[in-house]
Amino acid sequence: MTLNGIDISSHNPLDLTKVPGDFAIIKATEGTSYTNPLMANHIKQAKAAGKLFGLYHYQTTADPVAEAKYFLSKSKPYVGQGILALDFEAAGLLNSAGPAKALKFLQYIQQQTGVRMFLYISLSPANTLNWSSVAKTYPLWVAQYNSMAVVNGYQNRALNGTPKYWGKALLHQYTSAGRLAGYAGNLDLDRFDGDKALWAAWARGSVAAPAKPATPAPAKVATPAVTWHKETGTFTPDRAINLRTAANTSGKLIAVIKAGQQIKYDAFAYAGGYVWLRQPRSGGSFGYLASGNASGNKRLNYWGKFS
Numbered sequence: 001m002t003l004n005g006i007d008i009s010s011h012n013p014l015d016l017t018k019v020p021g022d023f024a025i026i027k028a029t030e031g032t033s034y035t036n037p038l039m040a041n042h043i044k045q046a047k048a049a050g051k052l053f054g055l056y057h058y059q060t061t062a063d064p065v066a067e068a069k070y071f072l073s074k075s076k077p078y079v080g081q082g083i084l085a086l087d088f089e090a091a092g093l094l095n096s097a098g099p100a101k102a103l104k105f106l107q108y109i110q111q112q113t114g115v116r117m118f119l120y121i122s123l124s125p126a127n128t129l130n131w132s133s134v135a136k137t138y139p140l141w142v143a144q145y146n147s148m149a150v151v152n153g154y155q156n157r158a159l160n161g162t163p164k165y166w167g168k169a170l171l172h173q174y175t176s177a178g179r180l181a182g183y184a185g186n187l188d189l190d191r192f193d194g195d196k197a198l199w200a201a202w203a204r205g206s207v208a209a210p211a212k213p214a215t216p217a218p219a220k221v222a223t224p225a226v227t228w229h230k231e232t233g234t235f236t237p238d239r240a241i242n243l244r245t246a247a248n249t250s251g252k253l254i255a256v257i258k259a260g261q262q263i264k265y266d267a268f269a270y271a272g273g274y275v276w277l278r279q280p281r282s283g284g285s286f287g288y289l290a291s292g293n294a295s296g297n298k299r300l301n302y303w304g305k306f307s
Contacts, residue, residue, distance in 0.1 A: 003192040003199065004154040006180070007056070007173065010036050016045035018182035021154070023052035023192065023199065025085060030058035032070045043078065052199050054083035056120065057105075061092040064104035072112060083202045084109065085118040085141055085171075094125050099134055106138050114240040114256035115205035118171060123161050131165040137209060139202070141171035141190075151175040154189060170194065170202075205256060228267040228278060235277055235291055236262050237304035247276040247288040254287050263289060270297045 005023030008014065016024050024046050027036045039055070046053040055078060057071040075084065088102050106117050116138050119131075123144040146160050157174035170193050178189035192199060201207045226247050239259050244251030247269055257263060265277040274290040281287050293300040 001195040002156070003052070003194070003196070005052070005190050005192065006178070007054075007188045007190055008038075008042065010038050012183070012185065012187065013038065014183040014185075014187075016042060016051060017049040019180050019187075020182070021051065021180070022196070023054065023190075025054035025056055025083070025190065027087075028055040028057055028075050029067075029071045031060040032062050032066050035074050039074075043082075052082065052196060053078075054085055054118075054203075056085040056087050058087040058090070059093060059102065059105060060090050064101045065108050068105045068108040072109060079113050079115060080204050083118060083199060084113075084115055085120050087120045088125075089120070089122065089143075094129070096129065098125075099129055099131050103134050106134065110137075110205075111239045112259045113205065114258050115203070116207070116209070118202075120171075120173075123159075123163065126166070127161070127164040135163075135165035139171075140166040140169040141173065142169040143173040145175055147175075148177065150186075151178045151189060153180065154178075154191075157191070168193070226269045226271045226276075228269045230267050232264075232266050234262050234264055234307045235289070235304055236260060236307070237289075237291075239303060241289055241291075241303060243279065243287045243289050245288070247271050247278070249290075251288060257289060263287075265289075270294045270299075275299050 003022035005021045005025065007025040009027035024042065026039055026042045028039050029035050043053055055075045057067065059067055086102060086105055093101060102119060110116055118139050118141040119134060120141040120143065123142050126142060140163055142159065142163055144159055144161060146157060159169060159172050163169055171190055173188050173190045175189050176186060178187040180187055237257055237259055241257050243254045243257050245254060248271065263279050265279050267278040269276050273294060275292045275294045277289045277291050279287040279289060292303045
């Protein structure tokens with residue numbers, strides 16, 4: 001199944017309740033100081049029309065982390081509701097150093113929210129620059145037009161070419177000269193290769209990261225017993241951390257605890273190079289969260305604050 005939609009900015013003063021489509025990806029910010037004045041209204045219109053939505057940041061040559069912090073300061077109320085994307089097309093970024101700058105931005109947002117952003121880029125720089133460090137984690141939204149002629153209504157345009165490092169694109173912007181009922185100007189038309197459930201999963205950050213290549217399984221060894229020390233308190237992580245069913249990194253994922261989200265714990269333990277916290281859960285079960293690195297029974301650092 002595929003979904004049809006548009007991406008818009010302040011250059012498109014339209015009413016999303018009057019324009020057809022399944023989704024709208026809305027410009028949120030640019031650099032470290034610009035916020036789209038139509039963003040909030042367009043999000044409101046998208047919700048009123050029952051459309052899916054996304055938010056994107058236009059990256060400039062400023063510090064990537066500073067730009068990511070600015071984007072998050074404006075988009076945070078909507079995290080989990082719509083997909084997030086990084087628009088990578090500024091001329092000063094289209095060089096060999098560009099992918100590393102994009103990666104810093106993407107990693108910061110993932111660390112703070114648990115959400116993996118889409119990367120928007122034209123097919124040519126997607127293939128000429130080395131995106132190997134980005135493509136293994138972050139999905140592609142590619143711009144590639146088969147024609148510059150006016151496109152009336154949504155169409156099933158095939159991607160003319162293959163993204164070298166991704167293999168395929170989940171989102172394809174196939175024209176900047178689209179025409180739809182309800183708006184008199186040109187629009188960017190896009191196709192999403194998935195259904196509404198997949199879109200929502202990307203928005204929530206619940207799509208599993210690509211599996212790493214399989215390696216031969218090591219010989220099994222006995223797992224040392226974990227000694228728990230009673231202590232009650234509240235932990236507030238400064239980054240996204242996995243909550244698991246066991247006090248080890250092989251434990252099944254329960255949830256991703258986001259930066260700033262508080263959890264209550266009743267004990268701690270040193271195991272596997274981490275300081276684990278035990279969270280009481282319903283039905284007498286527990287969740288386990290790493291709160292920092294450890295060497296033996298000595299804590300090396302803190303991944304948040306205790307209270």
